[in-house]
Amino acid sequence: MSIRTDVVLPCLDEASALPGVLASLPDGARAIVVDNGSTDGSAAIARRAGALVVDAEQRGYGAAVHAGLLAATAPVVAFCDADGSFDLGQLDRVAEPVHRGEQDLVFGRRRPVSAGVWPVHARIANTVLLSTVRRRTGLPLRDLGPFRAGRREQLIALGLEDRRSGYPLELLLRAWSAGLRIAEVEVDYHPRSGRSKVTGTVRGTVTAVTDMRRMLRRFA
Incomplete structure (x- = not known):
């Protein structure tokens, strides 16, 4: 089977959630599970399911996602949370416009x-952030969600540096600065398995x- 899309799944x-997430992967896609310090056997579960497992020793969302991007070999790379909040059966919605x-x-x-x-x-928090982004860039985006896709070579060429929660915004702003074509499509958002490490807590959201905000100041 030819791999058209690598799907990076940062995992802590x-x-x-992983068995269901990986089972929903469509044909032509490969899962790259990036283990970011799991202690519950997530990596072993992913390997048994046939996923490529990458270890990201540096903690942080950006560190995990970027490690997966560098490990990818498919022409198009998608990114998605590994908590079951998204249906990978909808991968074509985000990846096909790029393909x-x-x-x-x-x-x-x-x-x-x-x-x-x-x-x-x-x-x-998402609404306020995207309001600022729209004013600054003119892009009509309404969400900076974790389910997204782009062309591998272009994404790597952006030279992303953030390794924490600012990574998605840096990706957007650098892509906009580079003149890349950016769009938004609707995807279903389901209850996640377990509690979120970021948006499920006020502390995580504040972080x-x-x-x-730090990333926005860099691009001011």
Whole structure:
């Protein structure tokens, strides 16, 4: 089977969600599970399911995602949380516009499938951030979600440096500065398995907002 899309799944203790996530991977896609210090056997579960497992010793969302990008070999690389909050059966929604040459970078706009899926504090933080991004860039994006896809060579060429929660925003801003074509499509957003390490807690959201504000100042 030819691998058209590598799917990078940053992972920190997602043993309960991984079997279902990996089982939903469509044909033509390969899972790259980036273990970021799991202690629940996540890496072993991923290997048994046939995923490529990469160890990211440096802790942080950006560190894990970038390690997966560097390990990818497919022409198009997608990124998605490994907690079951997204259906990889919808991978084509974000990856196909890139494969067809219509877009260079596609973000999945989260569409909650039920009430309470997206905590209020996290949704407000996302809304405020994207309002600032729209004013600064003119891009009509409404969500900086973790389900996204781009062309591998272009993503690597952006020279992303952040290794924490500012990584997605740096990706967007550098892609915009480089003149890449950026779009947004809707994807379903489901209740995650277990508690989120970032947006599921106020503390995690504050950390993410702090990282992203720092990133905005860099591109001021």
